[in-house]
Amino acid sequence: MRGTLTVCLAQLNPTVGAISANAAKIADAYEQGRTAGADLVVTTELALSGYPPEDLVRRPAFLARVDAALHDLAMLTRGGPALIVGAPRARAGDGIRSSANVAVVLENGKIVAEVDKVHLPNYGVFDEARVFAPGALPKPVTIRGHRIGLMICEDMWYADVARHLKAEGAEILVVPNGSPFEADKRGTRLLHARARVAATGLPLVYVNQVGGQDELVFDGASFVLDAAGEERARLPAWVEDVACVRFSGAVVTGPMAERSDPWDSLYSALMAGLRDYIGKNRFPGVILGLSGGIDSALAAALAVDALGADKVTCVMMPSPYTGPESLEDAARVAEMLGCRLHEINIGPAMAAFGEMLEPHFAGLAPNEAEENIQSRVRGLALMALSNKLGPMVLSTGNKSEMSVGYATLYGDMCGGFAVLKDVYKTEVFALCRWRNANRPVGALGPEGAVMPERVITKAPTAELRPDQKDEDSLPPYVRLDAILAHLIEGEQAPEQVVQAGFDPDEVQKVWRLLNIAEYKRRQSPPGVKTTRLAFGRDRRYPITNGFRD
Secondary structure: OOOEEEEEEEEOOOOOOOHHHHHHHHHHHHHHHHHOOOOEEEOOOOOOOOOOOHHHHHOHHHHHHHHHHHHHHHHHOOOOOEEEEEEEEEEEEEOOEEEEEEEEEEEOOEEEEEEEOOOOOOOOOOOHHHHEOOOOOOOOEEEOOEEEEEOOHHHHHOHHHHHHHHHOOOOEEEEEEOOEOOOOHHHHHHHHHHHHHHHHOOOEEEEEOEEEEOOEEEEEOOEEEOOOOOEEEEOOEOOOEEEEEEEEOOEEEOOEOOOOOHHHHHHHHHHHHHHHHHHHOOOOOEEEEOOOOHHHHHHHHHHHHHHOHHHEEEEEOOOOOOOHHHHHHHHHHHHHHOOEEEEOOOHHHHHHHHHHHHHHHOOOOOOHHHHHHHHHHHHHHHHHHHHHHOOEEEEOOOHHHHHHOOOOOOOOOOOOEEOOOOOOHHHHHHHHHHHHHOOOOOOOOOOOOOOOHHHHHOOOOOOOOOOOOHHHOOOOHHHHHHHHHHHOOOOOOHHHHHHOOOOHHHHHHHHHHHHHOHHHHHOOOOOOOOOOOOEOOOEOOOOOOOOOO
């Protein structure tokens, strides 16, 4: 680059549809950039509308509100730095695609340029090709005498946009993003960013959203690469941040936040997703069943860390099959976390249902019907408390259970949010050990251990019949999760999993359970996406499905 340019990265946490609140965030970040001497302030993808806005962009009133807010923000730029705002803009599209995903350039009190997103993702959780019209290959925008090449999120993952901008005279690549978190995704982003830098010889600014939006969670971790592909600035993950980076010839200087380890990242993702789901939907807190087992202990710890102990209510609901260790462990978890714990004995409800159904069950051996009554009674009690007192029911099931249907509809699956929905059981164990030894940045829970060691080491059990253990009907979780990872994230056929060294009968059993549990997953609450293929919009299999391989 010739001369100098100071770029302010505004890593923000917008809320979809909250246009006025999002505009206020952007205005505050702009003032911070102005004070710091920025020439240009860059916000994230669709920061003004929130990302992803989905079918809201089909509503003319929504686009009109965005347009009015853009003109208000433009007035801030009179006599100050330029501002790039991500926003949907009306376009003469086809059918429902009557808007574009746009980086809007504001300078000297007006809109001076609009750059439309070229590559619209239409895979996994993304449906942008459904609602947005694609843009043409863009030309650079001149800001403070510098030729800025704008690429919006997915446009960086392809070579053509950067190559075209270079040919048109761009001096720097600027990439506003709404890139959801997945394990190991930061490395993938860097890989693509470095490929664009290597192909063009241009420095690159990557500005990413932070915070939770429904199932998605965004980690921020914005970064800047110099023309050699070296990382010269990095913003922290999981927090809003506004920071300036200075380009002076080939020299790039800026803040360099520390990288977090993988377990810290995963725990922080779950914490952020839960915090924003509760906060942005204005729930007063959460209520959950605390069984003394590891899943509910981790869910409670995440809730306290995300919301504070005063917003978390736990309920122990013993049955005649609940062991004394479970009662002790639940009480100890609540004590260590500092949250409320109530106890509701479900024995009388079980007896009432048994009496009510006895004429219809006469002559039939007890089976999962009686077991599931216990789970559904517990779900009923939690929902009644939620309706009466206001907090949302937090589901505590994990991905291993959801994969094979080891969960009860209208029982332990009830709730408004399933924080562990995309976390395998083996990861649950690891996260509990990690949290007992660490306290993540921003956590509101206590320092030190948050659950007794016995919660982690004892054999998992639903305690729905005497001496029940999960491994009575499932493979050990180490093997189960490995098989599931091959079948789900790996998208492998059962025979490929067998070739990887797993027992054929075990693989076939898991594959069958995975297929027949689809109807349950369709009725499960949303939860934080942390893997490449989360259940929901990532992995879409038909419920009625006659194909077997």
